[in-house]
Amino acid sequence: MPDSRAFTHIAFDLDHTLTFYPMSTAGVVAATFDHLGLSLNSTGTAEDLASRYDALWVALERGAQSADGLRHAVWRQLLAERGFAADGLAERVAVEYGVTRRANGVRLFDGVRQLLSDLRAAGYGLGLLTNGLSDAQWEKIHSLHMEPLFDAVVVAGDVGLFKPDPRAFVALLGRLSAAPSRTLFVGDSYEMDVVGAHAAGLAVAWICPEGTPLPGDVVPRFAFPSVLGLREVTL
Numbered sequence: 285m286p287d288s289r290a291f292t293h294i295a296f297d298l299d300h301t302l303t304f305y306p307m308s309t310a311g312v313v314a315a316t317f318d319h320l321g322l323s324l325n326s327t328g329t330a331e332d333l334a335s336r337y338d339a340l341w342v343a344l345e346r347g348a349q350s351a352d353g354l355r356h357a358v359w360r361q362l363l364a365e366r367g368f369a370a371d372g373l374a375e376r377v378a379v380e381y382g383v384t385r386r387a388n389g390v391r392l393f394d395g396v397r398q399l400l401s402d403l404r405a406a407g408y409g410l411g412l413l414t415n416g417l418s419d420a421q422w423e424k425i426h427s428l429h430m431e432p433l434f435d436a437v438v439v440a441g442d443v444g445l446f447k448p449d450p451r452a453f454v455a456l457l458g459r460l461s462a463a464p465s466r467t468l469f470v471g472d473s474y475e476m477d478v479v480g481a482h483a484a485g486l487a488v489a490w491i492c493p494e495g496t497p498l499p500g501d502v503v504p505r506f507a508f509p510s511v512l513g514l515r516e517v518t519l
């Protein structure tokens with residue numbers, strides 16, 4: 285029996301740990317500009333815009349009330365940085381971006397549903413702790429019918445506590461009635477998941493490409509290239 289059976293609960297990050305977007309940010313940017321008949325020549329490449337879009341999304345997220353509002357604010361700032369200050373343009377791009385992103389959906393990585401089902405059958409309590417805005421994260425959770433897979437779900441935007449704040453992890457542990465020392469947290473972000481969960485007293489499994497150097501001093505208990513690696517140590 286693996287020593288990790290010392291865990292009674294396993295808790296997961298959502299984005300890029302259990303789910304992925306089949307179309308990249310750059311792909312959605314390119315499709316959005318194409319649908320609107322806009323040229324990327326004067327704004328930068330789709331990859332360049334996508335990289336700035338993702339950074340602005342995280343930077344502005346904490347003050348936002350809704351995903352649609354945040355998307356508009358991000359495009360307003362991004363286009364203004366490129367010399368396009370007209371707000372009507374930012375709104376058109378933001379709306380079309382949202383339509384394109386939704387049309388291409390979000391997916392679970394192969395084997396995730398079975399993994400969660402097997403972990404639960406093995407007796408683990410399961411939790412989900414995801415950063416992000418309430419409406420955006422719940423839309424993903426509901427579209428993938430994920431809520432019944434967990435004993436507790438905490439969306440950071442609902443509780444006003446965002447990873448890596450240890451209190452976000454404590455909020456989830458409370459809903460699970462789980463002890464931190466007997467809970468394994470699984471996530472792909474070193475800064476948010478590994479550092480945050482460690483600070484809250486949980487063991488961590490870091491999902492990262494094989495051979496990724498540790499970016500800091502906190503050493504995760506496990507590292508796997510895919511969440512399916514959990515099977516080796518928990519089942």
Ligand SMILES: [Mg+2]
Nearest residue numbers: 297299300472
């Ligand atoms: Mg993630």
